[in-house]
Amino acid sequence: MKYLILIHQKRGARDEFASFTPTMQAEGLAAYQKLNADLVASGEYVAGEALDADTTATVVRGGQGSYVHSDGPFAETKEMLAGFYLVDVASRERAVEIAEQIPEVQAGAAAIEVRPVMTYDWPEQ
């Protein structure tokens, strides 16, 4: 079962991270590297990326054959989508367990959203 783990980072968390000492920054990055390595090693990792700030986003709106492009952010919210993992795991419980290991949620700097991926399966009676 695949789950998308979305990392909704508090606004300002990146600036705060930039103000850390190099040692603290290295620790934070090492925690991510460990999580990545663990997920790859367990065969649960499907994909994952960090996203640039939503101020760099382009929003596309459509309808009636024409499209309007505008600069982001898409919406003013207290949090920003900062990155994601796509994992293939045995259960929702396992996906939530992975979400709890994300360094930013442990530091209280992000809320993690765990969403099941929809499938094209045909359930049997």
Place this chain on the structure above:
Amino acid sequence: MTDAGVVEGVLRAVAPRALGALVRRRGDFEDAEDAMQEALLAAAREWPLPGTPDDPTAWLVRVADRRLIDGWRASSARRRREEALAYDPDPGPAPARDDSLELLFLCCHPSLTLPSQIALTLRAVGGLTTDQIAHSLLVPSATIGQRISRAKTALRSATFELPEAAALPERLAAVSAVVYLIFTEGHTASSGASLDRVDLADEAVHLGRLLLRLARTTPALQATQGEVAGLLALMLLTHSRRAARTRPDGGLVPLDEQDRDLWDRALIDEGVALVTGALTSSPLGPYQLQAAIAAVHAEAATADATDWSEILGLYDLLVAMAPSPMTRLNRVVALAMVDGPAAGLLALDTAATEKALVDHHRTHAVRAHFLEGVGDPVGARAEYELAARLTHSIPERRHLLERAARLA
């Protein structure tokens, strides 16, 4: 069939036996499995031209053995082993012994996680490549490669022998569970099926046949062969409805609306014969009961002709023998077909108090169906819509929303 198709068929049939022979000979599952993968790829490349060798198993063992030894010789850390190998004779013809069962037990070893058991079984026993498995399970090749290599590392200390007799039924149950999971994975399809996507349902049937042959020829497994036959029958009977299960646009067709002319009669005949034989000669078990239920459906000429009281009786046995939330829910469905939707609603209220069923989309879909039956279209519609929100299956959501719209 094309030459490549013939070769693939031969390869898949002999792969577990060839790998079993190599592991038996060299004692290193991890390296033997890699070498056999290379030998299988070489065979797929080379055989179509001169034709399949007279003894394909011996060919594979010989080529894989050479690769294994070349690999060991290239690795300086294994110099000592190389000395030991210098006196080893050529493997010669394939051994009479068939180690496929040992191989299956190893791949479904209790120390492995279920996803690892599935990946390793498909590769080592099924003879599929990592890419084929990855495409079929819709995950990247690197993910499957990692699952397989992690599984092989975990198996380093495991022995390549049949478990002791007392542990056999439990280990066989684990193998059966893996085969059945591979089968149900086969129902998962990507939006655009890729050309090299192996049909996992066919793959599971292939493994089921292998397992039944082994259960029948291994004295220690005589007592369990009824359940193995039940598993194969269940897969064949479910598989027989495949062409009727979806509309050309990908929509879902429920059992009672399926065009029964599209059901595969050959698969039904084989499945019914297997389960009938098992029920009359072996101790009863959950796979046989589920296959028997599928057989009652298969033998009904129309949906209305279905013998629901027999199905209800089988579900009563199944709930007693292998209770699970979904089994209880299915029993309620059968009960409503016998005693009517009002009785179904009452039974559902009693059955669906457990957590696993309260928020399950099927519980709400079933309640919607019952409400429709007792003439409460407003309540039914709300339940269909709730069920549609709760399912993760796109075709099923579409189907549930169509049902809801019909009541508008």
